[in-house]
Amino acid sequence: xxxxxxxxxxxxxxxxxxxxxxxxxxxxxxxxxxxxxxxxxxxxxxxxxxxxxxxxxxxxxxxxxxxxxxxxxxxxxxxxxxxxxxxxxxxxxxxxxxxxxxxxxxxxxxxxxxxxxxxxxxxxxxxxxxxxxxxxxxxxxxxxxxxxxxxxxxxxxxxxxxxxxxxxxxxxxxxxxxxxxx
Numbered sequence: 001x002x003x004x005x006x007x008x009x010x011x012x013x014x015x016x017x018x019x020x021x022x023x024x025x026x027x028x029x030x031x032x033x034x035x036x037x038x039x040x041x042x043x044x045x046x047x048x049x050x051x052x053x054x055x056x057x058x059x060x061x062x063x064x065x066x067x068x069x070x071x072x073x074x075x076x077x078x079x080x081x082x083x084x085x086x087x088x089x090x091x092x093x094x095x096x097x098x099x100x101x102x103x104x105x106x107x108x109x110x111x112x113x114x115x116x117x118x119x120x121x122x123x124x125x126x127x128x129x130x131x132x133x134x135x136x137x138x139x140x141x142x143x144x145x146x147x148x149x150x151x152x153x154x155x156x157x158x159x160x161x162x163x164x165x166x167x168x169x170x171x172x173x174x175x176x177x178x179x180x181x182x
Contacts, residue, residue, distance in 0.1 A: 009062045012038055013046060014069030021091050023060040026084050027126070036171045037066055040150055043167045043178050044120065048072040051119040054142070056107045057129075061088040063122045063150075068097045072120070075100045078110045111138040119144045124152040127173075132157035143181045152176040 011019045012034055049071040055064035058077035068075045077100060079085040085104035092100045103110060108131065121139065136159070143149070149163065156175045159165070163179040170176070 009060050010034070011062065011065055011069050013041055013066060014071065016065065016069040016095055016097075019069075019095055021060055021062055021065060021095075022087065023091075024083050024087050026059075026081050033171055033174075036152075036169070036174065036176060037062065039169060040176070040178065041066060041070065044148065046070055048120065052076075052117065052144075053120045053122070054078070054116070054118040055122045056110075056139075057123065057125040058088055058102070059084065059124070061091055061102075063124065064100060065091070065095070065097065067120065067122075068100050072099065076103060076116065076118075077101070078103045078105055078107055080104070080106045108134060108138055111135075111142060114142065116142060117144050118142055119147050121147060121149045122152075123149060127154040136160045145181070147181045149179045149181060150176065151179065 007025060008020050008022050011017055047070060048067050050073050053064060053067040053072045053075045055077045058064055058079040061077055064075045064077040077088055079088055082104055085102060089102045092102055152174055154173050156177060159179060162182045164182060166178045166180050168177040
C-alpha cells in the first residue's frame, strides 16, 4: 500500500461511495478488505433501509459507515480504544452521518448495559480476542428474529446452534461467515 493511503479506507457503496475514512494505528485494528465488504453487502443486499445495525468492534468504522451509506435506519458503533473511538466520531461528523451513534466502551460491557435490538450485526474483533462463548451468550437478547450476523476472525469460533450459516468465505488470513439467527 502506498504510504499516502496508509490508515485510510474508502466506503465502497451507497450515498457515501468513494469517501475516505482515516483511522489511527491501534493494536488489532485491521479494516475489512474492500473485496470482502463488497461480497458481504452483496449477500446482505445493497439497501439496508429500515434495518438497525450494530458494529460491535468498530475499529476503522468502515463496516458501520457502509451500512449507514446504504440507508440503515440506525447504526451503533462500539469501540473500546478511546483514540480510535474519537477518530470514529470525527469521521461520522466529517461525513455528516446523522444515524450513527459512536460509543466508546468495551463490547461485552456495552451488551450488558444496552437493551437495543438489531437486525444486522458485525462481529470482527481483533484476532487475539478469545471471548466468543461469552459474546454469543450476551448478544442473543439483542438480536431480532431472523437477524443476520457477520463473523470475521482468523479462525472462526464455534457458532451458536441456532445460527444458520448462509454464506462463508476467506480472504488472506480472514475467515468470515454470514449467519441468520433462527
